[in-house]
Amino acid sequence: MTHIITSLCVRDGACIEVCPVECIIPGKPADEWPWMYIDPDTCIDCGACIPECPFEAIFPEDEVPGDYSKAGARVSAPRDPNFASRATEEHEVESEKGKGQEHIMLKQTLVLAEGETIDLKADIPPNYDFFKGGPGYGAKS
Ligand code: SF4
Numbered sequence: 001m002t003h004i005i006t007s008l009c010v011r012d013g014a015c016i017e018v019c020p021v022e023c024i025i026p027g028k029p030a031d032e033w034p035w036m037y038i039d040p041d042t043c044i045d046c047g048a049c050i051p052e053c054p055f056e057a058i059f060p061e062d063e064v065p066g067d068y069s070k071a072g073a074r075v076s077a078p079r080d081p082n083f084a085s086r087a088t089e090e091h092e093v094e095s096e097k098g099k100g101q102e103h104i105m106l107k108q109t110l111v112l113a114e115g116e117t118i119d120l121k122a123d124i125p126p127n128y129d130f131f132k133g134g135p136g137y138g139a140k141s
């Protein structure tokens with residue numbers, strides 16, 4: 001198993017420093033990889049990152065909710081095409097980029113309305129893809 005960062009991530013970088021095996025990597029380019037990503041082959045499932053996340057974006061893989069609902073939660077660039085077509089807000093963040101801070105504009109973010117649900121399980125494959133077909137640890141440099 002592994003831990004998974006979901007589209008609730010806004011890249012503030014709070015989780016990166018606590019990971020004992022340094023397997024949380026900022027996505028790059030942010031338009032294509034808008035979150036932080038956890039290397040599933042390196043994560044030791046210690047759970048240290050979970051309480052560090054102010055946005056409750058991190059879950060053990062088998063606990064990622066299929067019907068997440070929280071009014072006011074911001075979702076970044078969801079893979080669901082129907083959802084993405086409604087996500088029009090941009091959101092500025094100061095993102096941790098390995099050695100320092102980086103100013104990032106997250107496009108396609110949506111603030112969940114009261115009673116609105118989203119399937120965060122759709123966010124599991126990108127965590128794997130980032131390290132298999134994506135930049136992976138190369139995004140650090
Ligand atoms: S569960 Fe532990 S090893 Fe895995 S990403 Fe979080 S802090 Fe790192």
Ligand code: SF4
Binds near residue numbers: 014
């Ligand atoms: S602490 Fe949460 S919101 Fe911040 S970068 Fe990590 S997963 Fe994203």
